[in-house]
Amino acid sequence: MDNPxxxxxxxLDSFFVSVERLKNSKLMGIPxxxxxxxxxxxxxxxxxxxxFGVRSAMPMRQARFLCPDATIISGDHEDYSKYSRxxxxxxxxxxxxxxxxxxxxxxxxxxxxxxxxxxxxxCKELKTKIVKESGLPITYGLASNKLLGKVATNEVKPNGQIEVPLGTERAYLAPLAVExxxxVGQKTATLLKDMGVSTIKILSEIPPEMLIRLLGKNGSTLSRRAxxxxxxxxxxxxxQKSISTEDTFSxxxxxxxxxxxxxxxMIEKIGFELRHQKKMTGCVTLKLRYADFNTVTKQCRIAYTASDHTLLETAAALLxxxxxxxxxxxxxxxRFTDLVTGAHQISLFDDTQEMISLYQQIDSIKSQFGPLSLIRASGVDKPDKDRQRVKQRALQLQRAYKT
Known part of the structure; x- marks a missing residue:
């Protein structure tokens, strides 16, 4: 290769958990x-x-059964997005x-x-810089292509680092399990193992034509990657092309x-995110899933805006x-789509300077004390965890302004 x-x-290692541990050190070292x-x-x-056998995408009931002593956290996607950025x-x-x-x-x-x-x-210096600026553990793999980098990273997690030297790619992959x-998903891995293909070395020795007959066009790519x-x-x-959120009810x-x-x-949550990113949306989409899992959606194109009251009116009509x-x-x-960059423009027919100023003050408070520090009364349902969090934020806000 002329130019390797x-x-x-x-x-990022166990990213959501790592963010939660930054917020609460008592979570260190425990499930x-x-x-x-x-x-x-x-x-x-x-x-x-x-x-204990817990894995991502596993049903929570099964995870609780496997690891009953684990600390369960509902998660905060605003924080995860912040640290990802x-x-x-x-x-x-x-x-x-x-x-x-x-x-x-x-x-x-x-x-x-x-x-x-x-x-x-x-690469070592970049890892050090990321850890220093974010506080999050990260693992990396350096190689001659994306495939080797990803495989190598998975082999040395968590908090690891590795380099696969040029020319050793095939030798590095050879002893690894085919999955x-x-x-190679679970179904393909089972198929290959039934044929006696347990390692990537054996997989790499299968003629490409045979893999194509077995797996279709993906067989050619898999042969090369092996x-x-x-x-x-x-x-x-x-x-990103959209900003969205959804809620599966208990x-x-x-x-x-x-x-x-x-x-x-939900509108206030992603409306704040919209303004935080200095964007406006020109299309609102609502999704509804019934108990029988039938899912329906409806969208409405609107004049570009980032104002909650306009977005709420549109979303309510869609509902x-x-x-x-x-x-x-x-x-x-x-979901908000058709995003454009730019600050909110005052409408001669709908908005007033007072309204624009109000949003600026609301966003300033939310930036300092969190998205739940101010919400409309109509957004607070009967007592639940979120309402308790709202009350706590309100008390923090009152104390902050008193001081």
């Missing part, structure tokens, strides 16, 4: 599970919980080209940087007042049109 690539794969109620699934779990900013300011594969996973193309200083040394190869070949480029990070409901109060809370079956509702979701 240098690709680093970075993965922690981040997820919804009994009807939800595990969003993340600590390595201590994984020893912080790490993204550190990486963006340090590397020439990066790809954000998920909220906690990154690739960076460091090709050519070895001409000026050692790529391995740069550790990306693209030999350590991956030409997939690092795709430059593209800014109990199915057909209480319209309850649905409206949750809708208010009235969408909820046309007298059945129990399981889930409610809202």
């Amino acid at each position: 690539r240098h690709i680093i794969h970075m993965d 922690v599970i981040v997820g919804g109620g009994d009807r939800g699934v595990v969003a993340a779990c600590s390595y201590e919980a994984r020893k 912080l790490v993204t900013e550190v990486i963006a300011s340090s590397v020439p080209l990066y790809e954000k594969a998920s909220i906690d996973e990154f690739y960076a193309d460091l090709t050519g940087m070895d001409r000026y200083f050692g790529t391995a040394m740069f 550790k190869m990306p693209m 030999r350590g070949v991956d030409d997939t480029p690092v795709i430059p990070y593209i800014e 109990c199915d409901t057909m209480d319209l007042d309850f649905l409206q109060s949750r809708l208010v809370r 009235r049109k969408l909820y046309d079956r007298r059945l129990l509702v399981r889930l409610l979701g809202v």
Whole structure:
């Protein structure tokens, strides 16, 4: 290869749990599970919980059964997004080209940087910088392609680092179990093992034509990857195209007042996020899932705005049109799309300077004390955990202003 690539794969270790531990040091060293109620699934779990068999996407009831002593946390997606943006900013300011594969996973193309200083040394310094600025543990794998970087990262987690030297790709993959190869899910792994293919070395020795007959067009890609070949480029990070949130209720409901109060809370939550990112939306989409899992959506295009009262009016109208079956509702979701960058523009017909000033003051308070520090009264339903959090925020706010 005339110009060998240098690709680093970075993965924040048990990201949601690590963020929670930054907020509460008492969670260090104990089993922690981040997820919804009994009807939800595990969003993340600590390595201590994984020893009991707990895994991401596992039903919460099963996770509780496997690890009854685990500390359960519902999670705070605002905080997770905040820390993800912080790490993204550190990486963006340090590397020439990066790809954000998920909220906690990154690739960076460091090709050519070895001409000026050692790529391995740069990666160590980048990890140190991320840990210093975010407080979060991170693992990385440095290799000649994305495939090797990801596999290597998974092998040395948590809080590890590794370099797979150029020319050793096939030898590195050879002894690993076949299910550790990306693209090989549980079903494919079972199929291969039934054929006696237990390691990537054996997989790499199968003629490509045989894999194509067995797995279709994916067989060709899998054959190349088993030999350590991956030409997939690092795709430059593209800014998000939507802002959304959804709520799966602990109990199915057909209480319209309850649905409206949750809708208010959700609109205010992502409306604040919209303004925080200095964006406006031109389309509101509402999603409703009934107890029989039938899911319906409806959207409405609007003049670009970031004002809660306008978004609430649109969302409420969509809810009235969408909820046309007298059945129990399981889930409610809202999504803003057609996003544009820019501050809110005053409408000569709808807004006043006082209204714009009010939003500025509201957002200032929410930025200081959190999104729950101020919400509309119509967004507070009957006593629950969220209401208690609202009361706590209100008390903190009162004490802050007294001092």
